[in-house]
Amino acid sequence: MPEVIIDGKSYNYEGKHKLLQFIQDLGKEVPFFCYHPSMSIPANCRQCMVKVGQYVIDRESGNHELDDKGDKVVRWFPKLQTACNIDVADGMVVHTQETDELVRRAQKDNLELILINHPLDCPICDQAGECPLQIQTYKYGPEGSRFEVKKVHKPKRIQLGPRVVLDAERCINCTRCTRFTEEISKTNQLTITRRGDKNYPITAPGTEFDDLYSLNTVDICPVGALTSTDFRFKARVWEMNQTPGIDITNGKGCNIDLWTRDNLVLRITPRYNKDVNDHWMPDSGREAYKLFNENRISRPLQKLDGEQILSSWNNAIATFNEQIDGTDSKNTLVIGSPHASVEENYSLAKFSNLLGIKQPVFVPHIVEGSGDGFLISDDQAPNTNGCRLLGFTELDVKSIKNAVKKASLIILLSDHLLDRGVLSEKDLDGKFLVVLATNHSHTTKLADLVIPVTTAAEHAASYVNVDSRIQRTFRAKETKYTNRRLDLEMSEGRLDRYGTNFDNWVTEENKIDCLPVWRFITQAASARGLDMVLTEGRQIMEEIASSLEPFKGVNYQLMDEHAGILLKTETELKESVKQ
């Protein structure tokens, strides 16, 4: 097998590799700024300099040529090479900054040059704390600057588009942003303007950077040149907790990170998944952070004399059970939701099953033509396939209206059917409507009983995306009934770990008074004396996997190890049954 020697250690490899990526994959490091694994390689930042050579092979014997000391002779490239664009080759010898003084010097030199025109405004820069330039300077940069002349001044606080702000002075011209709009989002909205040290990225005059994926440029900007209009100045990164999650705003299920501070989600960024979203996500998915914080239903609501009032959980559960008891199970309609997780839908289905109520129905939330063939799907919901695989009856607008007409008690899970124009107020006239929901809406306003439930940021649960990939979320923010310190799966931020109570204040109002659907169902069941205990997503998924064919073999551990699992689609399952 071909061999490459890096810092004196030999590594075997197969296939084609770029040296920088190869070194990274080994868990080692060479500093860089412009390189991005999913885009073309311009080699323009010149930071990833390494010393590269090749063992000299004696032509006649085919053996390594040896020097007087018996060491293998290396023919070095006359100049240092950028690791990003050089192909790993058999017999290649590489010295990184770890073993070579010249390489260390070159990387330091380069950082000194990058910094001469860079404003040293880290204390007020949003990027500080997650800034490659700051980190690399700390690790490899010079201790001071010899630059005693005037810096180049460029435009600052330029609103490039609705969501992205440019500070051209911070820009180091890595061209990641322009390459992104050329190669990934393909809108070509950005270019580098001017020349030389006056260069900076910009849109064509009079045009907006309204690319549906514009915020990815903020993520990949290696400095604070591009920042998010929305997130700007809201938090320092080290104050936040970072928790993995799944984008619930459409069917693609982009892998994301939720960034929270004091139990508010402050921003959402994409998390790498080569099979789903690579390093990217649409801007629309990031706006969803507001859903987790704002307009939340906290404590159950019950209609009294036509007016919704805050209720207690005991009252709510009692009302819920009374309504079920007082209604012929034939007249009870349970509506599941493509917007809710597999576990939530399952819990509701299991409960209705035990009560002899028909299998839940659901109405897909698909807007034809709204997708872009990339990371925005026609499907507006994260779990349509999950509902299908659970065996829920799929209804269109007409049939759901019919079903509603026949029912007198409607239990609706997390789907704002009125807001999205499926049902009208008239359809619900005279019905008792129970809604389990996360946020207030026109739909919840009409409900006779509103059960506040957890969002994808507050529970661990799974979603099956448009490609039938099942992926799960983690608990990112606390509710009134969870505790970060006690819940080992919840992420701990720097302040949680090291802060005193005075650093890490917690605002009670930010903890929503809500329960996971399965907790509510378990309590309702237990009040009825039913033997049904659903504790948390992990356990529920095990139960699903053992009882439902499409989910066979699925569990959280496997999902975590493989960044999701590809399930057989409904059609594939049918076909396999036929055979």
Next chain:
Amino acid sequence: MAYEFTKEDLKQIEEIKSRYPEVMPATLPVLWIAQNRFGHVNPEVQKLVAHTLGLPQAHVHGVAEFYTQYYKEEKGKYVLDVCTCLSCQLCGGYDILHYLEDKLGIKKGETTQDGMFTLNEVECLGACGYAPMLQVTNDQYVNHLTKEKVDKLVETLKKGETPGYEKIGMPQHENI
């Protein structure tokens, strides 16, 4: 003001496109056509070029901004590009530049109030043996400048006459 290419321009643009296997290579030549037509390639003209070629506006903008000969805004009727680079510096290019600054009452990079002259300091124009020199509006070179020659040039230009081609032979030769 709305900018539009004439029919002849469009015909020429089609001919230019046929020289290359793709459309993008036509960016520079079409920016030239536009500048010759409108006197500049301001953002509106850049937009016209982008639309005519079906290329992203940002691309055309980036290209226009990279190359110094494209005027990104309206300039004076005559643009005087005075070379001060190396050989011209040695032979008095700065004297010529400063003389013109005083004469026109503007600093380099500025345009006279009557819109007649824009004065620029430029990099090497490839006329090192004929220094000091200047170029008039991306066109003719005026070589071996003296104050007197500058005076004459300015007078001629004010009259609306542009200088002709100054043929400079090979000093070795008699016939050319």
Next chain:
Amino acid sequence: MSTVDWKNYDPVLIPDIKDLHQIDVYIKHNGYKAFESVLKDKMKWPDQKSVINEVKEANIRGRGGAGFNAGLKWSFMPPSDGGARYLACNGDESEPGTFKDRKIFEYNPHVFIEGALIAAYAMEITTIYVYIRGEYRVYIEMMEKAIADAYSKGYIGKNILGSGFSVDFYVHSGAGAYICGEETSMLESLEGKRGYPRVKPPFPAQKGLWGRPTTINNIETLAHVPAVISKGASWFKNIGAANHPGPILYGISGHVNKPGVYELPTGVPVLDLIHDVAGGMRNGKKLKAVIPGGSSTPVLRADQLDGITMDSESLRTVGSMLGTAGMVVMDEDTDMVDVLWRIAHFYHHESCGQCTPCREGTGWLEKILLKIKNGDGEVKDLDLLLDLTTQMEGRTICALADAAAWPVRFTINRFRDEFEARCKKSAFALA
């Protein structure tokens, strides 16, 4: 040491013939005969390879400054797969001190066209582009006319002279960017983009214009080809300096009496060029310094020039290069601080801004030099400048950073006293 007999040299590249730029005059003086011969004389030129070999043998070292054997460059082209292949002719001459190719455009455009056509035939090129700097509008028009004439005479186009060989030939105008003289930057500019040099590999011969095999040659380099074909490689090799043979266009500017472009053999003594060819120093001043081949080549002090000739080997012995043979002559009154600042200003202005060391370094160099020029510099600034040159050199995609660094290093090293004299006295006098 044998001296080159330049006094009896008779120019061949731009001979003293009136109206040679007109195609009929050119043809009358045996023009396009070399091209016809490679197309038709199968005894002499059995295949394309034989043409490449002859040019390789002649050792026409690239006249754009890099000095690479043109025929060897041609041989790097992969075998034709029947698809498009390009020849890009570099007429972007912008290196300060260089003004020679314009003489070919003006006085003998067809010798260049013929050379390019021979190159095209030898490398099975399908389209030739000649990239001319935008400032040369006059010469662009002249070239367009010359190419149109060659088309109408059947030297360019489909099935040329019944040989079955076809090629197209177009002029592409630059628009003001020195960097586009760098060959891969020129390709980007031809493709309609910002002139950012490309990372190599892949080399243009593998992936050039639109990802297809492409060769880039300087105008003068190609203009030498017809004579090599008709008179043979050995004729060419016997002209001028053995290590860098052939006729060459010297551009002489600065403080001489008769500046201009001269066609002479390579290897002419530098002092002969100044004192004899270019008519000596202006106003009887003393010679102080010479930049031999464009602003990036290291400056030489007058006392370094004895016996030094204009070829790579000789110039290397005193730490300089032939470059473009665009020689800039400076007299005793020249302020070397001003000169170096102006050169640094040029490279700062022309850096494309792609690579960090060049984008940032060129500006920093200029700013420090301006400080010194204004009398605000300190001696430590000189050492900082020298240090910066090592931080830039060899660390970028193209050679512009090197071109900016060399003059700084060598001008300071060779005129250190003058620079120190301009610096402020240090607050702490050194013992």
